Amino acid sequence: MKKSQIVVIKGTKEGISLHLDDHCSFDELLKELDEKLSESSISVDDRPLISVTIKLGNRYLTLEQEGTIKDLVRQKRNLVVESLVSNVITKEEAEQKKAENEIVSVAKVIRSGQILEVPGDLLLIGDVNPGGTVRAGGNIFILGALKGIAHAGFNGNDEAIIAASVMKPSQLRISxxxxxxxxxxxxxxxxxxxxxxxxxxxxxxxxxxxxxxxxRPNLTRLEGGR
Known part of the structure; x- marks a missing residue:
């Protein structure tokens, strides 16, 4: 029976991708990764920097293990690690992603000096008075008058939008x-x-x-009552 490869190197338009086996031990993985990269012709002094995407499959790495793999790849001179992709995330990461994709509904008036912040989308039923601030990691929908400050996509989401029944803000921020x-x-x-x-x-x-x-055609998440 043919033994499966622990490390598979594939060329892409952007550079190369390293597909790493998710069943072997971490030490075995490091050993074969070092051998494969040392043997490969991709590490040549006169070639430009090559982007590397590391695909981990169902393996979860600690920050220390991620650093070890990145350091190993970087030692091959012209290789630059762009990203590590894993099918597995921690419970905390899952909860954070869930929060960032939730719509938080709030019924109140945001008065001067008050700040309302949510990790995902914000649906505010009420006004934002001058001096008041609303912030959201996603979109902001205001069923009322926006007369204060609104900051959508504060985590760097350029696709975020701000909508209001009455749009008279003192300042708008998106990303x-x-x-x-x-x-x-x-x-x-x-x-x-x-x-x-x-x-x-x-x-x-x-x-x-x-x-x-x-x-923003992807703004609507549910259609037809589904």
Missing amino acids: SCINRAPDHYLENEKREMECAFIDASDQIIIDRLQVLSHL
Whole structure:
């Protein structure tokens, strides 16, 4: 019976990928990885840096083990580790991902000096008064007037949006982009519900809510009551 390979090296458009067996011991894995990389022709002095993706399968590594593998690969001179991909995550990581994908509903008025922050999407039923701040790792939906500060996608999500029944913010932030609101709103002006998003020029744009179906087609998670 043919013995399965512990380390399989495959070429990709971006560089190479290392497929590591998830059944053997960690010491066995390190030994064969070192041997395979030493024997391979990919480590040549006059070649440019090569991006490496390490695929771990169902193996979970501690931070120390990750560092050991990265150091081993980096010793091969022209290899640069871009990412480690595993099918396994810790309970804490799973809970964090769940929180980041949840919609938190809050019914209250955010007054001056108050800060409301959630890890995922925020649905606020109420106003954000001047001096108040709402922050979300995902999108922000406000069924009320936004007159304070709103910061969506604070973990670096450029696809996040901010929507409000009345869009009169003192400041808008999406990911690392910042934009002050225009000063042309009339106090008694009747307006549609609006949204803010980052456009192709990396600028925050305010537009009608209807444009989101084209700009962010993946925004709707459930359709048809499913």
